Amino acid sequence: DVKVTQSSRYLVKRTGEKVFLECVQDMDHENMFWYRQDPGLGLRLIYFSYDVKMKEKGDIPEGYSVSREKKERFSLILESASTNQTSMYLCASTPRSRGTQYFGPGTRLLVL
Amino acid sequence: SQQGEEDPQALSIQEGENATMNCSYKTSINNLQWYRQNSGRGLVHLILIRSNEREKHSGRLRVTLDTSKKSSSLLITASRAADTASYFCGVSGTYKYIFGTGTRLKVLA
Numbered sequence: 001d002v003k004v005t006q007s008s009r010y011l012v013k014r015t016g017e018k019v020f021l022e023c024v025q026d027m028d029h030e031n032m033f034w035y036r037q038d039p040g041l042g043l044r045l046i047y048f049s050y051d052v053k054m055k056e057k058g059d060i061p062e063g064y065s066v067s068r069e070k071k072e073r074f075s076l077i078l079e080s081a082s083t084n085q086t087s088m089y090l091c092a093s094t095p096r097s098r099g100t101q102y103f104g105p106g107t108r109l110l111v112l
Numbered sequence: 113s114q115q116g117e118e119d120p121q122a123l124s125i126q127e128g129e130n131a132t133m134n135c136s137y138k139t140s141i142n143n144l145q146w147y148r149q150n151s152g153r154g155l156v157h158l159i160l161i162r163s164n165e166r167e168k169h170s171g172r173l174r175v176t177l178d179t180s181k182k183s184s185s186l187l188i189t190a191s192r193a194a195d196t197a198s199y200f201c202g203v204s205g206t207y208k209y210i211f212g213t214g215t216r217l218k219v220l221a
Binding site: 033034035040041042043045048058072079088090092099100101102103104105108 | 116139142143147152153154156157160187200202204208209211212213
């Protein structure tokens, strides 16, 4: 079975802190995605990557950056956390053929 | 832009009844997927239907796709309390996937 893991289930940070969210998949998938999920807004794509060291902006990239140094790992970085970045963050991966997205368990981030 | 939108937003039924939820989207797609999310958890893939397919079954799940109407439906038969969750459709275009806001299903025992 495909496994996508995220570094933390819950995270509490202070405004202005730099925050790293890590995602690791074990199925050699080329594509990886970061979403945030907010009530009433569904899943919104922040960034995605279709290969190592490649990244593309999604629909709401402002305030975020990403890093993909290894195929299995895709990191989301909040350079200076703000309260409006309090959200549920979901990582997903797919093979190059796309098809099914496999999601991690999510990280619930609270920025105080 | 393409967008998966689920309907209804919320659905409450008795155990044993069938639950139907719908998804509409705006542009051409490669495939459409349905996911389930239990409260506070990640999304779990349920079923994928390709753009050249019209119907697909998996256990108690039945998915239909009408590309002319740009819509899909998910039917859960003989629902159980454990089916209580949010259900999302995701449409796949080029690289991106677009998800709606989901249907919250509550199955009463």
